[in-house]
Amino acid sequence: MVKDFSEYGKNKNKVVQYFESINDANLKHNKKLLGIIASEMVHDYVWSEDIAKIALNLIYYFNGIKGEYDLNKSIAITGTYGAGKSMIMKIFQKYLQRISGGYGHPNIFRIVSIEDVISVMAKENFFESELLFNYKTELDRPIRRPANLLINEFGFKYNGKAYGTEYQELIEMFIMKRYDIYQDYGKLTHVTMNFDTEDLKNVFPEKIIDRFKEMFNLIPLNGISYRK
DSSP: OBOOGGGGGGOTTSOOOOBSOOOHHHHHHHHHHHHHHHHHHSTTOOOOHHHHHHHHHHHHHHTTOOSSSOTTSEEEEEOSTTSSHHHHHHHHHHHHHHHHTSSOOTTOOEEEEHHHHHHHHTSTTGGGSTTTOEEEEETTEEEEEOOOEEEETOOOOOOOEETTEEHHHHHHHHHHHHHHHHHHHOOOEEEEESSOGGGHHHHSOHHHHHHHHHHEEEEEOOSSOOOO
């Protein structure tokens, strides 16, 4: 049974519960649906043991039901190149659309690249970007409506400058702003990262790492590359 969303606005800093519960039959249906979506996106998609375990936990997580992952934190899948981190999140984006008949699922997220982040944060009016806020007009006044995001290929050390500001500094500014949105609005910022969680300290300063620990379920995914 789908949950009544009348309490949606009170669910701060957590994914919103969509199903009242997931029983065996419902879980079987959701796993089958994921398989269908994966096959539509990638012919002969292979569910490795590690990916299947993550997918099972994400079914509970994205439907707001307590499981292995903390419902008060975003998802950060880390690991080797080509192991399927981005694909599993793309599958779940389609899954959330499919079970809600469009974009009605409260935990739906938009996928953007780290290059998009750098491009936006390099602009003087970056705070008005839809990567931070979606602005809508209601009763003749602007209403801030932040959205859930997935940042793909996050966490590299990028060399270069935009208007005198280092790319890496722009990325760190973005994390700080999304952290504020997480605190104030409960909106999530999921990421995929091509390095081990232990390597975070080699990429970001301590203040950013502290926010990572508060914001994210850190989920390792390693293995052979699916890229050919």
